[in-house]
Amino acid sequence: MRRPPVDSEALLDAFMAEEGLPGSFRTTFEHVCQPLADRAVDWRGDFGRTAIIGLCGAQGSGKTTIAEATVRLLRLGGLNAVALSLDDFYLGREARGWLARQTHRLLEVRGPPGTHDVTLASAVLDSLKGDPITPLPAFDKATDERRPKTAWRRFEGPADVVIFEGWCVGARPEPAERLAKPVNGLERDRDPSRGWRGYVNQQLAGPYQALFGRFDRLVLLQAPGWEVVRGWRAEQEAKLRARTGAGMTDPEIGRFVQHYERLTRWILEEMPERADWVVPLTADRTPVVP
Numbered sequence: 001m002r003r004p005p006v007d008s009e010a011l012l013d014a015f016m017a018e019e020g021l022p023g024s025f026r027t028t029f030e031h032v033c034q035p036l037a038d039r040a041v042d043w044r045g046d047f048g049r050t051a052i053i054g055l056c057g058a059q060g061s062g063k064t065t066i067a068e069a070t071v072r073l074l075r076l077g078g079l080n081a082v083a084l085s086l087d088d089f090y091l092g093r094e095a096r097g098w099l100a101r102q103t104h105r106l107l108e109v110r111g112p113p114g115t116h117d118v119t120l121a122s123a124v125l126d127s128l129k130g131d132p133i134t135p136l137p138a139f140d141k142a143t144d145e146r147r148p149k150t151a152w153r154r155f156e157g158p159a160d161v162v163i164f165e166g167w168c169v170g171a172r173p174e175p176a177e178r179l180a181k182p183v184n185g186l187e188r189d190r191d192p193s194r195g196w197r198g199y200v201n202q203q204l205a206g207p208y209q210a211l212f213g214r215f216d217r218l219v220l221l222q223a224p225g226w227e228v229v230r231g232w233r234a235e236q237e238a239k240l241r242a243r244t245g246a247g248m249t250d251p252e253i254g255r256f257v258q259h260y261e262r263l264t265r266w267i268l269e270e271m272p273e274r275a276d277w278v279v280p281l282t283a284d285r286t287p288v289v290p
Contacts, residue, residue: 008034011076015069024286025065031287032066032279036219037073039277040161043217044079050129050158052214055165056271057221058264059257060232062285063165066221071163079160082128086166088139089121092146104196106186110144111259113168114203118211121164125214128159142244167260170218170275173205174266183265186258197262204263220275226265228283230257 012029015021036053044051057063067083074081090110091099099115100108107114120137127134136153139146179197182188191197223229230253237248248256272278280288 008073008076011072012069015072019065021065024284027286027289028062028066029069031289032221033069033073036066036070036163036277037077039217040070040074040081040163041077041079044160047216050160050162052125052129052162052164052216054170054212054215054218055163055221056169056171056218056267056275057165057167058223058226058229058232058267059167059260060229060236060285061221061223061281063167063221067163067165071161074161080157081161081163082136082155082159083163083165084121084124084136086116086121086164086169087141088137088146089116089118090139090146091115091117093144103199104191106190106196106259107199109256109259111167111256112200112263113171113208114200116208118207122211122214125162125164125211128155128157128162130158132157141240164215168204168208168263168267170212170215170220170271171204171208171263171267172270173201174262176201178266183262184258186255187262200263217276218271218274219277220267220271220279222272222278222280223264223268224281224283226261226268229260229264230254231283232285233257 012026016023016025040051040053043053055063055067057066064083064085067085071081071083093108096108096110096115100106103114109115124134124136134155134157135149136155137146138152179194179201182191187197223232233256234250234253237253282288
């Protein structure tokens with residue numbers, strides 16, 4: 001397989017301007033995106049078929065931007081590549097409302113395992129490996145609903161490389177005994193019976209493993225710790241408010257990120273030992289260069 005061209009300055013300049021990225025992204029591009037593209041080329045060549053790469057990173061770690069920049073590099077090198085986000089497979093408000101009534105009220109909040117359509121995600125990954133056309137779902141966070149099918153992108157396949165990114169991509173369930181003690185006020189006050197965290201863990205152990213089992217490789221953007229994630233999420237929401245006029249306030253963000261705390265902590269503890277590539281990040285999301 002052909003490698004992406006070494007001289008990619010024009011691509012980087014255009015991408016940074018389009019996304020409104022700071023100059024510091026050049027370090028990320030050099031030490032994360034370009035090496036990831038090189039690895040993807042190698043993996044695709046080794047497999048002789050579509051390479052599906054899971055990219056895991058806490059909220060606000062930059063995984064969506066990294067995935068898109070890497071895909072553009074791969075396309076520049078002649079590969080048919082596509083980036084997907086776990087976020088685009090969220091269940092809509094009505095479906096989550098039903099789950100909340102049937103199972104636990106916290107399932108009304110999107111994000112944790114149990115609030116995605118993993119059957120659809122699995123079907124899309126399967127389609128990308130061989131079908132000539134694959135419609136790609138999209139979720140509108142401003143309206144909290146999946147966009148109509150008429151607004152979905154249509155990818156011409158088959159794909160050479162798929163980068164599937166998400167905050168809990170590739171995660172494994174926690175040992176049952178770890179669920180007993182709440183990790184924050186949300187679990188203590190709104191999940192005293194452990195029904196919510198138990199359901200999330202059960203979903204992660206079942207349907208989500210069927211999805212994650214389709215990955216050929218797993219890459220982890222390793223946050224320095226849970227404590228920085230709330231700030232990263234606040235930055236995301238500020239950008240969303242600036243772009244759409246919608247988004248959470250700071251107190252709402254503080255409550256919202258508690259839904260993610262348990263699994264984020266577990267991922268940071270458990271995943272580095274088995275990921276195919278771990279990229280440590282500093283508090284300002286700069287990759288730690290060896």
